[in-house]
Amino acid sequence: MGTLVVALCALLATQIFATVDGAKCIMRGACDQDGIRGSCAYDGEPQVIDKPEARALLEGICGDVFANSSQPLCCDADQLDDFHENFESARVLGLDNCPACSVNFRALLCSITCSPRQSDFLRLIKTAVNEEDKTTHVAEVDYYLTPSFVNGLFDSCVDTRSRISSIPLLNFMCGKWAQNCTAERWLGFLGSTPSRGGLSPFDINFVQLTQPRVVDGTTYLPLPLEPQKCNESRGRVSACSCEHCKAAC
Template sequence: MPSIQFTSLHFVLFQICGFIILVNFGYSEWTADKEDGHCVMYDQCGQGTFGQVNCLYNGSAQLLVNEETIKILKKICPEFQDEVYPRTCCSKLQVEKLLKDLKFPRRLGFGRCPSCIRNFQQMFCQLTCSPRQSRFLRVIETKENDHGQTTVEELEYFISLKYAEELFSSCENVEGIFPGTSLLKDMMCGIWGRKCNPQRWLEFMGSTPKNFGFSPFQINYVLLNETENDIDGQLFYPMNEKTTKCSEPSELEGEACLCKDCPLVCNSS
């Protein structure tokens, strides 16, 4: 892939992924020791090497009470609609940062396809705010900052292979800057370009500049077939929220993607 694509991606992907980072305690404290799950991070701990970092928090989800924050969260993450005052693993600052960061993939072009942007946002909504983070997140490496707070350097995000494939499928044909190009493959998959697939796309988005990507910390996306997985003696349950096909209206908008961004729409018309 030409270097100019990395240059244009630097700002965009840095912003998209800039809201994610965590921290260091005993290894067993990071794992999914309760089937119902709990938080592994909460609130922000200042600026890390590549962006804002989050604080380690090994405990129950917290109640969101700020009305404006709740309104923002429910707008970008409809999965929290059912609760008047939802319990989440994200603070007011994190919700505001999430809103800011998710504007970039929209403006880049994913916003033209409601189901694509919904599926894409949902992956980060779950990562950032799910009250059951420990079911599908595991911290691998951490360090302590200058203020004595521990920040995460590396994280595993267990995702259903089915979810990853359906997310990819809903976005892969969204047109890029030039007619006939793929925004995902030609701009958002690094060196893989047209050889992009779900695993390679997620690997690129989760990589730090040290690994030729733009994430503020290393996120290892682990795609799994099973709904329950014993990993190093701990049970993990891959994130597997409902996805929407590009030919179907999403929860965000009551319309499907355009024909040029979704072949399924063209075939059904």
């Protein structure tokens, strides 16, 4: 899996995540919420993942997006176990059939889960307390992205066929919208909790920005991810085939 993200990683590692001075997390660690494993609220510095096995999982899923797996990050070993399991489900459906789709999708989720600069592009909206163990978990966040990444992510995946009778992949990943999926509807489903028909452990509002936004005196920046087009090769990531990318035909 790691080979799919190498090219994007090379571009992102030095531009986005290489410097962590002054960076903060808004969440870190795994907390149970209503029977679902979610993220613990955490207002603090990124921490080094001390388990080699966990770092290996990170490298397998996110490659070198984070400069190196030994740097301080906003995720821990427990989260990475869950993260790996979720990605395996997407892979079974056919996420890897189009390398660009896989690269862009992984970048979206690797960033929100582990980036050492979460507080730059994530705004914590709501938390809740688990009455059994008294842990505070994340209930809702705003995730700031550029329109170019949102549209590029969707465009790279919209033609990807699943491994199930070649049905479009997004028919399975866009909830009730299925064949009527759009970029906004897809992100809306990805960010919805089970009570709203989704699978996310907490509500994620994907907000598109073209410039910084100031909220209550805090400046937020859209995550500067550059999507890979499905018909282009980048480094060791090859262009998608015509079957999974109309632009490649």
